[in-house]
Amino acid sequence: MLSGRILTPNGWINGTIAFDQRIQHIQENAGADGALTILPGFIDLHVHGASGADIMQGGTAGVTVARSHARHGTTAMLGTTMTATDNSIRRALNGLAGAIAERPAGAARILGVHLEGPFLSIHRLGAQPADAVAIASIDLVRSYHALAPIRALTLATEVADHLALIPQLKAMGIRVQIGHSNGTYDDGVAALEAGAAGFTHLFNGMTALNHYKPGIVGAALAHAEYAEIIPDLQHVHPGAMRAALRAIPRLYGVTDATSATGMPDGEYGLGTQRVYKCLGCVRLATGSLAGSVLTMDQALRNFVDLGLELADASNRLSLYPADYLGETERGRLAPGAWADIVVLDADLQPVAVFVEGEAIDLSNN
Template sequence: MLSGRILTPGGWIDGSIDFGQRISEIRADSSVDTALTILPGFIDLHVHGAAGADIMQGGDAAATIARAHARHGTTAMLGTTMTATDNSIRRALRGMAPVIEQRPAGGARMLGAHLEGPFLSIHRLGAQPADAVVVGSMDLVRSYHELAPIRVMTLATEVADHLALIPQLNALGIRVQIGHSNGTYEDGVAALKAGAAGFTHLYNGMTGLRHQEAGIVGAALAHAEYAEIIPDLQHVQPGAILAALRAIPRLYGITDATSATGMPDGEYGLGSQLVYKCRGCVRLATGSLAGSVLTMDQALRNFVGLGLDLADASNRLSLYPADYLGEAARGRLAPGAWADIVVLDADLQPVAVFVEGEAIDLSSNQP
């Protein structure tokens, strides 16, 4: 049982919450101490690494990443691949498969994979390697999907016949996101009409908004219900985040975290490339941003710092990503939902985290 100020689907309640693996009851009680704030656990739909581990390494990397992010309040996540050789992508998916099937003790639930590439535009690669980009095919996607369930795929929908893939990907249960795209506004609108559901790290890796060329950003701001954004205040300027919050009803935050997350400054791997952590960001040797070192608890504090009230900030890190994936028993504190809970102090720092009812050790000496 936990007591405090609890965010429920119906709003704030002062009271207590009873749970095992799932929540059994939430009771209002005006006499409880409300020094602690109780929120749904965070759900990160775009995470490459943490604690020196990178999803592309395969093996035990996915479990290490799930444990590291759980200590920052992430209770569910998608392991996210990089554009890479076919063998490397298969190694990453094989490494994720057992962690998806059985949650590691002390770790977040890995709900599936986010395939970020290799079906991208060579003109908007960001930190993705150009030599591994290929044109997508359903045969290739199905072979990946058999290794580990793909829940989200980033696609440059203007490339080759990618637009025609969208309904087929949806039929497999894969959410298609427009990203790493050099498309026009019209390309973005066409992709949404074909069944694309969102946009990958809004503003980054896509054609921008200009008054006479609205680009993929313009299509998102004009038409999107959902889009992900990196609220580390480095990938996107605060004013641009605020504009997106006004335009996109269910804009949600992701970390795009790399293996450098939770680690000291230095050299780390991001897929096949070296990246460098310095002064709170991660860059390629060229100086280009290459993922982040953001954690979801810091994302919450950043959203609140931009002026969002706490309930709105929480929804953008829990409820909206859960709804985007169709995970009705996650992202909310309600009877019958999984007991994915983060407890915060007055400074919005986690003091307790529960994943499916398991208390996570926050005192671990791991990053």
């Protein structure tokens, strides 16, 4: 049982929350100590690594990543791949499969895979390697899906026959996200009309907004219900973030975290790429941004510093990503939901985290 200021689906209450693996009941108690803030655990739908481990390494790397992010309040996540050779992608998916099927102790629940590559535009690669970009086919995606469940898939929808694949991918239960795209505004609108569900790291890796050529960013701002954004205050200028927050009802935050997350400055791996952590960000040798070292608790603080009310910031890191995936028993504190809980002090620093009722050891933070 926990006591504090609790964010419920109906708003804030001072009270207590009782749980085992699931939340049993929440009771209002005006006398409850309001020094602690109790929020739904964070849900990160775009995370590549942490603590020196990269999802693309396969094996137990996904477990290391899920344990590291759990210590920062992430209670559920999608293991996210990079553009790579077919064998490398299959190794990563095989490595994730066991941790998806059964949650390891002390780790966030890995809900499935975000397949960020290889079906991208060679003109908008960002940190993705050009030599492994591929054209998507439904048979290839099905073969990957058979290894580990793909919940989200980034697609440059203007490439080849990618647009025609969207309804088939949607029928498989995969959320198609427009990203790493050199498409036009009309391409973005066509993809949404075909069933695309969102946008991958909005503003980054896509055609920019221009008043004559609105681009993929314009399509998102004009038409999207959901899009992910990296709120590390380095990938996107605060002014652009504010514009997106006004335009996209369910804009949600992701970390795009790399193996350098939680590590000292130095050289790390991002798939086959070498990246360099310095001054709180990660870059290729060329100087281009290459993922982040963001954690979800810092994302919450950044949203609040940007001017969001705490409840709104929480929704953008818990409720909205849960709803985007159709996870109705996560991302909210309500009786019957999974007991995925983060407890914060007055500075919005985690003092306790529970994943499906299991208390996470925060001592390695």
